Amino acid sequence: MYKLGELEIHRAIESEVPIFDTFSFFPDATKEVVEANKDWLMPRYIDPKTIEVILCIQSYVIKTLHHTILVDTCVGNHKSRPARPSWHMQNSPFIEELAGVGVQPEEVDFVLCTHLHVDHVGWNTKLLDGRWVPTFPNAKYIFSRNEFELWAARYEKGETVPVPLVYEDSVLPIVEAGQAIIVEDTHQIDDGMWLEPAPGHTPGHVMLNLKSGEERALMSGDVIHHPLQLIRPDWSSRACEDPHLSAVSRTQMLERIADTNTLLCPAHFGSPTMGHVISHATDGFRYRLIEK
Numbered sequence: 001m002y003k004l005g006e007l008e009i010h011r012a013i014e015s016e017v018p019i020f021d022t023f024s025f026f027p028d029a030t031k032e033v034v035e036a037n038k039d040w041l042m043p044r045y046i047d048p049k050t051i052e053v054i055l056c057i058q059s060y061v062i063k064t065l066h067h068t069i070l071v072d073t074c075v076g077n078h079k080s081r082p083a084r085p086s087w088h089m090q091n092s093p094f095i096e097e098l099a100g101v102g103v104q105p106e107e108v109d110f111v112l113c114t115h116l117h118v119d120h121v122g123w124n125t126k127l128l129d130g131r132w133v134p135t136f137p138n139a140k141y142i143f144s145r146n147e148f149e150l151w152a153a154r155y156e157k158g159e160t161v162p163v164p165l166v167y168e169d170s171v172l173p174i175v176e177a178g179q180a181i182i183v184e185d186t187h188q189i190d191d192g193m194w195l196e197p198a199p200g201h202t203p204g205h206v207m208l209n210l211k212s213g214e215e216r217a218l219m220s221g222d223v224i225h226h227p228l229q230l231i232r233p234d235w236s237s238r239a240c241e242d243p244h245l246s247a248v249s250r251t252q253m254l255e256r257i258a259d260t261n262t263l264l265c266p267a268h269f270g271s272p273t274m275g276h277v278i279s280h281a282t283d284g285f286r287y288r289l290i291e292k
Contacts, residue, residue: 001101002274002290004263009274010061010101014074014123015096016271018052019077019086024065025053026228028235030115037231040286044270046101057119061101062186062210065189067109068175070136070228072267076122077198079169082160083162087118089239094123095135101182108136114221114267115205117150117239121170130171144185144195158206170191197251198223200246201239207253217263217274223250225268229241230254230285231276253286263290 002009011292023029034041034051042048055097060071074094081087090263095105113121125132134141148171155167176178184195185206192211199205201222223246224230225237233251236243258277264287265274275289 004210004217005215006065007210007212008061008063009210009217010063010103010267011273012059012061012094012097012101012103013271014057014090014092014097015086016052016054016056016058017046018087020053020055020205022046022051022053022228025237026235027228027238029059031229033231035146036227037228038290042229053228054270056270056273057099057268058273059123060265061098061103061138063102064192067190068103068107069110069112069189069193070103070108070139071112072114072120072221073092073111073123073135074126076170077117079122080125081118081162081164084118103213105136105178106138108139111136111141112189112208113138113141113147114207114219115147115202116143116167116171117191117202117222118166118170120221121166124170125173127130132169134174134177134179139179140173140181142181142183142187143171143181143197144187144197144204145182145199146185146199148180148182148205150179150203157257180234189225198249200236200242200244200249202241203250212263215263216261218257218266219265219267220253221267223253224266227269230287231280233284244245258285 057074062069074089077090126135154163188194196205198207210217234247236246241245256277275287277285280286
């Protein structure tokens with residue numbers, strides 16, 4: 001748990017394993033940069049044997065004086081994801097992980113999805129008696145309008161798999177249950193907690209800003225996937241829909257928070273994940289972890 005003023009920030013981890021070849025996940029990456037930085041990239045962030053990136057699939061839990069907010073909901077259980085064998089028909093103890101940080105599903109007030117990719121919406125729903133129903137029965141699920149309307153349109157058109165499948169089992173049931181809130185991409189969720197547009201990875205991707213007293217944090221979603229992108233912010237992942245715009249959003253974010261007290265809470269950095277961005281004399285940025 002990390003204390004940010006009057007807020008508590010917790011992490012609930014679904015998985016944390018080497019998952020993609022570094023040079024296929026980051027098409028612009030070079031062996032020279034990886035080798036030059038292996039002293040801090042390995043073994044926490046890149047597996048030294050397979051040279052695969054290690055990604056932490058996790059949710060953040062924010063506890064305020066009034067609300068419990070869940071940010072992104074991982075891959076989920078019992079979901080057909082044949083394109084990703086390690087995510088296909090999972091049976092992970094994620095709900096137990098939430099319980100371990102003091103949260104039961106019925107206690108969640110808001111669920112925020114920074115975007116609607118497969119590994120950020122999965123636990124929106126659970127399988128009950130053959131139907132997908134909201135996992136968090138008392139929560140309002142927050143989707144940015146630009147992101148939601150794009151994916152709804154893609155679903156209606158039957159566009160490329162896995163878009164229809166993910167929307168159908170992890171987003172549409174929330175809408176049908178009347179638990180979705182469609183908001184603008186600068187929406188304020190709670191005191192000191194507001195969205196910010198950060199397009200590129202997906203067109204409607206948003207980040208979440210937190211402020212309590214003089215302390216600040218930024219939950220960046222997939223604006224940045226991996227510490228390798230601190231060194232080279234211009235390297236976008238193969239999962240980014242607009243690699244150029246993704247690089248612009250990432251660079252602007254890093255330049256803004258570098259050498260400040262803003263705590264970065266990225267979606268997928270290896271544990272313990274959270275830290276502070278610091279400038280580097282020769283190339284890009286580096287990272288100072290919060291060992292919690």
